[in-house]
Amino acid sequence: MQIPRSSADAAHPLDGLRAAGPIAEARAQALVMEHYGLSAAIRRLDSERDQNFRLRAPNGCEYVLKIANPDEDRAVTNLQTEALRHVAVRDPLLPIPRIIPTRDGAAELEIGFDDGSMRVVRLLTFLAGTPMHQAPPSAALRGDVGRCAARLAVALRDFVHPGANHKLLWDIQHAAELRPLLDAVPPAQRVLVERVLDHFVADAVPVLVQLPKQPLHNDLNPHNIVVDADSQTRVCGIIDFGDMTATARINDLAIAAAYQATDSDEPLAPALDLIAAYHAVSPLEPRERAILFDLIATRMVMTIVISNIRAARYPENSGYILRNNKQASARLAWIATLTRTQATQQIERACQGE
Structure with a gap:
């Protein structure tokens, strides 16, 4: 398109x-x-x-x-x-x-x-190591990502800067503003994308605006996480703060978790390792846990929509722009097989150590 x-x-x-x-x-x-x-x-x-x-x-x-x-x-x-x-x-x-x-x-x-x-x-x-998307997946690695993500959010909690409140399209809190741009999404995906945005607006937004807000990394995807080349289970780098903005604290976790969901019959299971580890360092409020699944799905939708738009505009850089698109589409289809109740129950059990 x-x-x-x-x-x-x-x-x-x-x-x-x-x-x-x-x-x-x-x-x-x-x-x-x-x-x-x-x-x-x-x-x-x-x-x-x-x-x-x-x-x-x-x-x-x-x-x-x-x-x-x-x-x-x-x-x-x-x-x-x-x-x-x-x-x-x-x-x-x-x-x-x-x-x-x-x-x-x-x-x-x-x-x-x-x-x-x-x-x-x-x-x-320069932080040397293996980019996470090239490292072998493991529960130990996902747990360390969760702990590092929580530590980063805690370290930024008292950070104040006049540029922190700039408006960024990649900020989950603005996801509903993507609606006029959904023509960029292939027709086969559009119904699911619209359904996720409907849930985001109805179920997440009223809670999201009440949650703790602070400056965050806002792009903890596997291309921005470097893994120790020897152990393959330890994070040795968090890079690229280019999408940083002030937003609801839970959004950083939702972004990191969105990239750990999988295209399998237990799509949320790997992300739960990360969520549980994050919660152990920086406990989530009940209302944060209640909308986390909506935010994870919304991040996947944002990846699909925004990357399609930008790849069409800048075809010379489309390979880089679309690097996460295919996986986001597959993962979104699988997590859509879960109901909100099922997903929230899984998140609650993970945070309780079950």
Whole structure:
């Protein structure tokens, strides 16, 4: 389906940032030398919005150079930077990237490029390991993801920043605003997608607006979780804070759990390992548990709808944009075989350690 950019933008102004013009590797390499005093081999990383590069210094240390999309609000970029700095103080053992200061001690730079754009530049430590989507699945690994997700939410609980309340389409609390865009969904899926959104509006939204709210990572999918290559059961990195926003606390868990559901006759079972581990670190309120299943299903719907829209607009980057779409569709079909009562009972039992 081809969606004209102008009409789609008018239909929903909250769509993500357009891909920015590429920055040459040689330019990025020179920038790192000039401002960080770092001589390093460099290669480009995949990204939907920003320009990211992986660096390797002669001593073996590795870094990620992040050059923000020029259209991104400076307060939003700084939100991510300051969140990383805040978490590093609140929970020093949590495996997140660390901000590397410039020679002058700055956490961020604003640099002009040849295309006339001004872009925020940051250098972070690179967290080596196996991306979770490539690691063998296990209850032990899912449990560690749950614990790390809870620790991250706890560490961010007292974080305050003026950019935290920006509106983001990927925020579950705005899922109902996807309705005008459902033409992007293949017809075979549309009935189920609409049904999930109906339940979200009727059952989740009235509760969601009353729940504790705070800044959150907001994208704990397996591409943003790095696993220890030796044990294969321990999280050694939580990366990409680019979708960070302030939203209901339960949404972070719903997102992480949505990617652990499976296309089997027990579709929620793997996600329960993660949910139980999260609850053990940061106990969920009864009303949070009551709508968690709705939020998990809603996240799957969001992945399907938004990725289809963006892939149609930016076909040159469709492989990256659609990387989670096929699995989300399969998992949504399977969890739709559960009633809300069945799913909520399973979640309650998991939180009680049964």
